[in-house]
Amino acid sequence: MEPVQILTEQLQEIARGAVELLPQIVVAIVVIVSTALLSRLAKAMAGRVLKHTKIRQSLKELAQLLVSIFIWIMGLMIAAVIVFPGLTPASILAGLGIGSVAIGFAFKDVFENFLAGIIILFRREMRIGDHIECEDIEGKVAHIAIRESHIERTDGQLVIVPNSMLFKNPVVIRTDKPHRRVTIICGVAYDVDVDEARDVIRQAVVACDTVEQDNKPIQIFAQEFASSSINFEVTWWTGSTPVEVRTSKDQVVAGVKRALDDAGLEIPFPYRTLTFKEPLPVAPQSDQSEHKQDP
Structure with a gap:
C-alpha cells in the first residue's frame, strides 16, 4: 500500500471521528460558555x-477568586467527560494528581507565592495602607494580590514584592x-545645671501639639558625659506614619532649641584640645613683621 494512500485513509478516519464527536464538542463548548457565565x-x-x-x-477578593476557580474546574471536568465518554471524574482526578507533581516542581515559586499570599491575606497584622519595612524595602502597602504585593515607597516609587519574601522574612x-515612640539626643554645656536644663526641655516638648500626652509619658534622661556636653535622651510619642514622625521631630527640635536659647542655656559646639609633647617655639611679633618686609 502506498504511503500516500495510508496517509489519506488516516486523515479520513480522523475526519470521520471528528464528525462523530461533533455533537459532543458542541455540547462541551456550550458547557464551557455556561461555566464562564456561571463563574461571573x-x-x-x-x-x-x-x-x-x-x-x-x-479576603473578599480571595473568596471570589476561589469560587470562580472551583466553578471552572467543575465545568472543565464536565466538558472533558462529554467529549471523551471513557473518562470519569476519578480518572481525571488521578491524572491531575500525577501531573500536579511535575507541575509543582516546574512552578514551585509560583505556588509558593500563591500559598504565601493566601496566608498573608488572612493576617490581621498587615493591612492595606500600613507602612512596613522588609529587607530594606520600606513603604505603604498599596495592594495585596495572590502572588505579589505592591509597596509604595515614600519617594513615590512602586515596588512589587513576591509574597514569599513577606512571608519568610521579618516584617516591621x-x-x-x-x-x-520617637527619641532624639540633646546636649547642654557642662556649666549648665542639669535639673534646670531637664525642666526647660520638658516644658518645650509639652508645648508641642504633635506630642501625644494622653497616657503617653514624656521621658527625659541625662544619658552620658559626652566630649563637650551632657547629653539628654528625649523621648515622646506621636503619630505612627512617617510624615507624622518627621513633623513631630521638626517641631520638638525647634521648640527645644528656642527654649534653651531663651533660658540662656548653651548648646555647645564640639571642643577640641590639642596637646603637644614638646613646647612650640613662638617667634616674636617684631621678627615676623621684619621677615615679611624682606624682598
Missing part, C-alpha cells in the same frame, strides 16, 4: 454577600499602632 454570576453574588461583612477587601509594621 457566582463572583457577583459572592461580592454582594460579602459586601456588608467586616472582612477585609483582600510601623503603623500597627496609632502612636509611635
Whole structure:
C-alpha cells in the first residue's frame, strides 16, 4: 500500500471521528460558555454577600477568586467527560494528581507565592495602607494580590514584592499602632545645671501639639558625659506614619532649641584640645613683621 494512500485513509478516519464527536464538542463548548457565565454570576453574588461583612477587601477578593476557580474546574471536568465518554471524574482526578507533581516542581515559586499570599491575606497584622519595612524595602502597602504585593515607597516609587519574601522574612509594621515612640539626643554645656536644663526641655516638648500626652509619658534622661556636653535622651510619642514622625521631630527640635536659647542655656559646639609633647617655639611679633618686609 502506498504511503500516500495510508496517509489519506488516516486523515479520513480522523475526519470521520471528528464528525462523530461533533455533537459532543458542541455540547462541551456550550458547557464551557455556561461555566464562564456561571463563574461571573457566582463572583457577583459572592461580592454582594460579602459586601456588608467586616472582612477585609483582600479576603473578599480571595473568596471570589476561589469560587470562580472551583466553578471552572467543575465545568472543565464536565466538558472533558462529554467529549471523551471513557473518562470519569476519578480518572481525571488521578491524572491531575500525577501531573500536579511535575507541575509543582516546574512552578514551585509560583505556588509558593500563591500559598504565601493566601496566608498573608488572612493576617490581621498587615493591612492595606500600613507602612512596613522588609529587607530594606520600606513603604505603604498599596495592594495585596495572590502572588505579589505592591509597596509604595515614600519617594513615590512602586515596588512589587513576591509574597514569599513577606512571608519568610521579618516584617516591621510601623503603623500597627496609632502612636509611635520617637527619641532624639540633646546636649547642654557642662556649666549648665542639669535639673534646670531637664525642666526647660520638658516644658518645650509639652508645648508641642504633635506630642501625644494622653497616657503617653514624656521621658527625659541625662544619658552620658559626652566630649563637650551632657547629653539628654528625649523621648515622646506621636503619630505612627512617617510624615507624622518627621513633623513631630521638626517641631520638638525647634521648640527645644528656642527654649534653651531663651533660658540662656548653651548648646555647645564640639571642643577640641590639642596637646603637644614638646613646647612650640613662638617667634616674636617684631621678627615676623621684619621677615615679611624682606624682598
